Amino acid sequence: MRYERPTTLKAAAQMLAKEKGKAFILAGGTDLLVRLRTGFIDPDLIIDIKDTSGARAIQKTATGFKIGAAVSGAELGENAALKKAWPGVVEAANLIGSKQVQGRCTMTGNLCNASPAADSVPALVAAAAKAVVVGPKGKRTVPVEEIPVGPGRTSLKKGEIIESLILPKRPPKSGDAYLRFIPRTEMDIAVVGVGVSLTLDGKGVVTKARVALGAVAPTVVLVPAAAKAIIGTKLDKAALDALAAACSAACNPIDDKRGTRDFRIKVAGVLARRAAMIARKRAGGK
Amino acid sequence: MARVVIWGSLKPHTGGRSEVEIEARNVQELLARLGETYPGLQAQIKRGVSVSIDGLIYREGWLQPLAPDSEVFLLPRMQGG
Amino acid sequence: MPLDNAPDSKRKFNVVGTRPLRPDGIDKVTGRAKFGADASAPGQLVGRILRSPHAHAVIRKIDTSKAEKLAGVKAVITRDDFPDHTDGDAALYDTMYNIMAREKALYEGHAVAAVAATTASIARQALKLIKVDYEILPHVTDVDEAMKPNAPLLHKKMFTDGVDPKPKKPSNVARRFEFGHGDVEEGFKKADIIVERSFKTEATHQGYIEPHAALASMSPDGSADLWCCTQGHYMVRDVCARILGIDISRLRVTQSEIGGGFGGKTTVFIEPVALALSRKANRPVKVVMTRDEVFKATGPTSSTSMDIKIGVTKDGLITAADGTFRYQGGPFAGCSPAEFGAMSAFAQFHLDNVRAIGYDVVCNRPKTISYRAPGAPMANFAVESVIEELAHKLGMAPIDFRIKNAAREGTKSSYGPVYGPIGLGPTLEAAKNHPHFKAPLGPNQGRGMAAGFWFNFGGQSCVSLNIPTDGTITVSVGSPDIGGSRASMCMMVAEELGIGYEHVRAIIADTSSLGHNDVTDGSRTTFATGMACILAARDAIKKLCQRAAATWGIPEDAVTWEKGFAKPAGANAGNFAPLSLKEIAAASPGTGGPIAGHHEFSADGAGVSFATHICDVEIDPETGASKIVRYTVIQDAGKAVHPSYVEGQFQGGAVQGIGWALNEEYIYGKDGRLQNAGFLDYRIPVCSDLPMIDTQILEIPNPGHPYGVRGVGETSIVPPLAAIANAVAAATGVRFTQLPLSPPRVLKGIEDAKAKGKKAA
Amino acid sequence: MSGITVNTKINGDPVEFICDADETLLDVLRNRLGLTGAKEGCSTGDCGACSVTIDGRLTCSCLVLGAEAEGHNIGTIEGMANGEELHPLQKKFIEHAALQCGICTPGFLIAAKSLLDKNPDPTESEIRFGLAGNLCRCTGYDKIVRAVQDVAKGMRNNKAKRA
Helix, strand or coil, X not given: CEEECCCCHHHHHHHHHHCCXXXXXXXXXXXXXXXXXXXXXXXXXXXXXXXXXXXCCEEEECCEEEEXXXXXXXXXXXXXXXXXXXXXXXXXXXXXXXXXXXXXXXXXXXXXXXXXXXXXXXXXXXXXXXXXXXXXXXXXXXXXXXXEEECCEECCXXXXXXXXXXXXXXXXXXXXXXXXXXXXXXCCCCCEEEEEEEEECCCCCEEEEEEEEECCCCCCEECHHHHHHHCCCCCCHHXXXXXXXXXXXXXXXXXEXXXXXXXXXXXXXXXXXXXXXXXXXXXXXX | CEEEECCHHHHHXXXXXXXXXXXXXXXXXXXXXXXXXXXXXXXXXXXXXXXXXXXXXXXXXXXXXXXCCCEEEEEECCCCC | CCCCCCCCCCCCCCCCCCCCCCCCHHHHHXXXXXXXXXXXXXXXXXXXXXXXXXXXXXXEEEECHHHHHCCCEEEEECHHHCCCCCCCCHHHHHHHHHHCCCCEECCCCCEEEEXXXXXXXXXXXXXXXXXXXXXXXXXXXXXXXXXXXXXXXXXXXXXXXXXXXXXXXXXXXXXXXXXXXXXXXXXXXXXXXXXXXXXXXXXXXXXXXXXXXXXXXXXXXXXXXXXXXXXXXXXXXXXXXXXXXXXXXXXXXXXXXXXXXXXXXXXCCCHHHHHHHHHHHCXXXXXXXXXXXXXXXXXXXXXXXXXXXXXXXXXXXXXXXXXXXXXXXXXXXXXXXXXXXXXXXXXXXXXXXXXXXXXXXXXXXXXXXXXXXXXXXXXXXXXXXXXXXXXHHHCCCHHXXXXXXXXXXXXXXXXXXXXXXXXXXXXXXXXXXXXXXXXCCCCCEEEEEEEEEXXXXXXXXXXXXXXXXXXXXXXEECCCCCCCHHHHHHHHHHHHHXXXXXHEEEEECCCCCCCCCCCCCCCCHHHHHHHHHHHHHHHHHHHHHHHHHHHHCCCHHHEEEECCEEEECHHHCCCCCCEEHHHHHHHHHHHCCCEEEEEEEEECCECCEEEEEEEEXXXXXXXXXXXXXXXXXXXXXXXXXXXXXXXXXXXXXXXXXXXXXXXXXXXXXXXXXXXXXXXXXXXXXXXXHCCXXXXXXXXXXXXXXXXXXXXXXXXXXXXXXXXXXXXXXXXXXXXXXECCCCHHHHHHHHHHHHHHHHHHC | CCCEEEEEEECCEEEEEEECCCCEHHHHHHHHCCCCCCCCCCXXXXXXXXXXXXXXXXXXXXXXXXXXXXXXXXXXXXXXXXXXECCHHHHHHHHCCCCCCCCCHHHHHHHHHHHHHHCCCCCHHHHHHHCCCCCCCCCCCHXXXXXXXXXXXXXXXXXXXXX
């Protein structure tokens, strides 16, 4: 196994494209090293992108935020502007692993692992985040929900690397939230995760919404029906019931060591209600 | 004679009796005589037994003296964590 | 032998009962303390073990030729390197079979070969080059399934022991036990209310943070040194020597600091393998388990299936108690703690009619070994759940129901012997009077309680104590210190000698420098090895008095020892100035040479121990999540030598029980493979899951110990399972009979009850 | 496999080592540098026994490649005491009996120090969540939390005295 630490993402993409064996990108490494140590992967090349320019930067731009691929969870949590604009995304990223893991783990890595249970991904999807992908053919920007295509599989082509994630500018009277269910209070993988992002009008009626679910299907899923259930409402009981029902209906989970199918379906609805209420409060609703 | 009480599933080896009387000065003698009198008990004695004499548990203590009226319970050999 | 000098209840202690700093503290907070994996030897190789991926398979052939040829590989071993030296000792044979599979692999993770190589990555590569030809057999991992007549058989020659007549057909039921007295059928006839329930619990692991590690150095002539983390290095020595066919005295085992054991390090796993690799390679070999190996191939505790039936009169007296306890113990007979489950299940009650039947069952799972009060917590969960339900049916406060039926001095225990002075009643009364018991509960909260029992025992200990010329003391003990026992040993020696704690230092001696000591288990060390320390100190005092007598020219028996001084007594009192320990020690080279105290014995007279726990739990009714909001442990310690470490035992045991009750479980797939062999999905409690664990130490002296000490380590894990289940029942109105109380199970219970309620309405 | 030369600072001292690409920082500390204070409890980042700091930030050294340490400052338990003077956390852990077997203790101390460096006045809940990445199987965490609370109180009192 070889270890490389290029200083530009372009160089990294070239290394990745040229490698004949198995090559992996290392940013935070909190998943990669586990897979390496447990013999799940046997890489020929590890490309550490932490030294590439911009990889560790959070930039506030005219259109929102640009978050480098190697920005750690802890760094996200320490960025007051980002936390104010997208509290749901930051809290989701901050739920990944322990304080120790927070020092290293990245949202981009969380996305590229393509685990259906990745905590930050439902929040990113709800926030309509986009990924900037660099590859042999240049750059492209894709909605984050298009990156994972199945457990452990992504739509990235050989030689492609995610350079950064882009969060849009927060519209006024908007809020987002992420909730997950785990058996303990920390250190577990989400059994169900729900991200909700919404915008209110002056009267407190939801005008725009995005709802995404984690750990209930082979990939994180955006649930338009759930958004539809609350758009045009003041999140009264009927709307929340409809939201919960839409979320439960969108679930196609499995029974596994972390939870049962029935449990996931039921709890997805419960968490969606709770997350929607938090998002509403953050949006200034009463 | 010490009164020896055995646990239920050993009864088949003592002709169905849960209590037997054995003349013995100490635990070692008691176990030896028990084994002689009831050969079926030998396997369990070899596997390991603890005894309780008048309420106190002895895990080893072969030379522990027995009073003529001692009540002795045979117990599986104690383990702990 | 028990001491004839029962504790003097009026004795005033100077050191015992205080909270001095532990002697190994600085080493442990600076990273200097050497644990199992922290040692290395010149020229050391890395040892790794190949394990069966199958739950049950015949091992037809093992081809190691390719691995042996790999550059850097120095030894490859298989079953062929362990010829049978066990001489008909079935338990030892099973231990040998467990550390290296023979005809069959009996569970996923069973060792089938091992290599020693110059680097870890070469060792890993070498494992991949070993070809094992398996014939896969049907497997069984569930205890009830294993008992069915058509279950896959693990052993063709296993005929249930303890049934009459002896069965003609083999089965997976190794043994049947029966305990009790009176006539339960007659008892149930007198009952006004009977509750009968079945329960199941999953296997749990001790979950020590330190994986097993061993550094072995063995010469072709059969002499060897072994460094390892274990609860009993003498046990390791004896078992390894017998498996390897060498003289016990040729093997010296040094115990490292041990990173947790809880019963899980009371046998051998990698130690004989490391020695055999070292013998073959003729170089030191270090073997360290991965966490995955720890879960798959060490000794968790049993999963169980139990039936409980208890009857009471209208005024709340138990007339009969009956229980059946089916425990799987992995693939070998005699490993499950079924008998201790059956013996302890009803031990907290005064019963005229009681019967407890235990079944020891084999399964294709790792060989179970002790886990803190082995067998008792699950049985207690079942019994104390039924007790709570009965109290509700009677309309009686559960605490009063328990007090009314509590075992007391003179009670014939459910496992036979009559109790001497015991502390159950006082723990129940203390619980009733505890502020926790009266505190108001919030919404969705429920309170539960349970009382639990453990036997405790003594066993063999050997202690040496040396007095250098400055009058300080070094104590050599052979009991591994797993929770601060070096501090309590020093305290007891200081107490006897009448000197300050700071002048005594204890070390754990290796197997060649001190006589045999039993494994540190069963809450025996502070009791038994502590008593040996006291007696070694008394032996030294006798010698100190002899030296003083000789110095003064008076008879030995005219000298007494008081608060660190030899004093002339009787007719000579006042004739000579007292001699201090320091003065006698300083003079020792001229008065007869070094002064040492010694004691070796097999300690008996351990006192049984009881605890009552109170637990408040809050349930999220929409997700089934449980949160422990308040927890109190009340336990009889006999005498708390170092109260901080007694509290630590109470708290640690309670939290292990909390984990067992809520989230910990071995999860097997249909393929017989363990699905959660890591700390990610084997969910032991984390800091944020818990409240402070309040403790109350009661001191009802054990007559079998000079200070009244009882063991404290085990009992604290017994009541939590039931206390939490009872609290969850109180919070939800649903009685759960299966552990763990994981959120999916609790939510389903709540939903099912709701649906049933709707239907009924 | 060719070795990678890495220049780093450990507990303030410049250290140069050679490691293989697949070696973790924990492997390097323990097997190459003799710093065995960080323990390997799981090698998957679930137990925290291998906790160290990298440029002041808490991390599991089992989740870092040795090669990644190039140019960074590593803090380990061996650097926590100042000569003969134990860190207040080290003292209080001993005083409060916050360790039984002690295998998790180095990791807890590193994590607790990192917590108090950022938040000198944590609530009980903040301490509990701050230390949730460190498993302890002996103590039930009670005495660990109390030790950290006591240190935080002492640090605040000292600050108040100085002011």
